Amino acid sequence: MAALQGDVLRDISGAGGCGVQNAVQVRSVSGVSLSSPLVVNCDTAVTFNRWVSEVAIPTIGNTGGGLAQIQTPGGYACRGVVGSRNSGNRLSEHGRGKAVDVVAFRLRDGSSFSVLNGWRSAAWGNILRQLHRSACGMFGTVLGPEANAAHRDHLHFDTASRRSAYCR
Template identity: 45%
Template sequence: MRSRLLILPVFVLLSACGMIDGRTDGPRPSQNVERLSPPSADTRQCLANLQRQDVRFRRLPDRHFSNGCRAIGAVQLVEVGTPTRNLGAMTCPLAERYARWTREVLQPSAREHFGQQVTLVETFGTYGCRNIAGTGRLSEHGKANAIDISAFRLADGRRITVLGGWNNGDRRERAFLRDLHRGACERFEIVLGPEANAAHRDHFHFDMGSRGPYCR
């Protein structure tokens, strides 16, 4: 039976932005706990898809921040099968695709190339209120709709980084990272990696933006 691995409890959507834990299995709402609004039909279907994948998550309250930033229909992933560092609020579709990618791409590729599991995914986070670099357009991070992935740790302790492994890693590392990138392009709307531009030399960017599909 597949063992269930817990995501490290790092909740990085900062309280300064007003986001709180939206879990529904805790104490009854009080004046200090915000009630969750009913999810849209699309979000309800997405949440059901997460449950069918045995993904544990907490719903988060819808939030609107300054500069047009927002987190609508977002969840906090609790257990997805592969521990992941730095996960904050994610739109449900992004969370659902990430769960699928770890199960269908990440772990099979690690077994193929290294004969072992990935025990940790390191990320630069999900939500961040900012524009796309060099533009006035809001980044998908400002909508909790993107994730940046920087490194992977294997069961034997080996650490593979996008920065060090994409061009300068050994044959297995390069093949592994390209498998992950290619598999992401089949699941997310926009995927950017080291060959996209200098800003992505050290991480993969996956998002569910409406300007896709785009893979580079």
């Protein structure tokens, strides 16, 4: 598995239970750059790197020359859960640095495809569904466009501790 590139950060403290222990800021995973630095805990970075190496790169293969960049809006964000009827005031795994959202993929030839526009498309739908499905088991939670309206435009992966993976 290719290396992570980034920096080790100090632990992050936040209000209301937010914060990240063993925080890292990741710029690339398995030779694939990230559109913006991803701040997560070390375990989440390692799991995301494994998913890119073992799932995303082989699934995309040589399409468009291969995977060049993953568009992710970041990682750590001190906020509550969104999109669930039962969410109430529960802290999102983003608030613990245990979650990654993936919005789009850029290929080496400059073309790209997004979760929002590609999920139901003939060109990218099967690839996106395979990327989503194959994350189940690696991550504690995997959510995509069919989970709820809040996830219609991205794939959500988190390393929450669960008895069994939650995949929607």
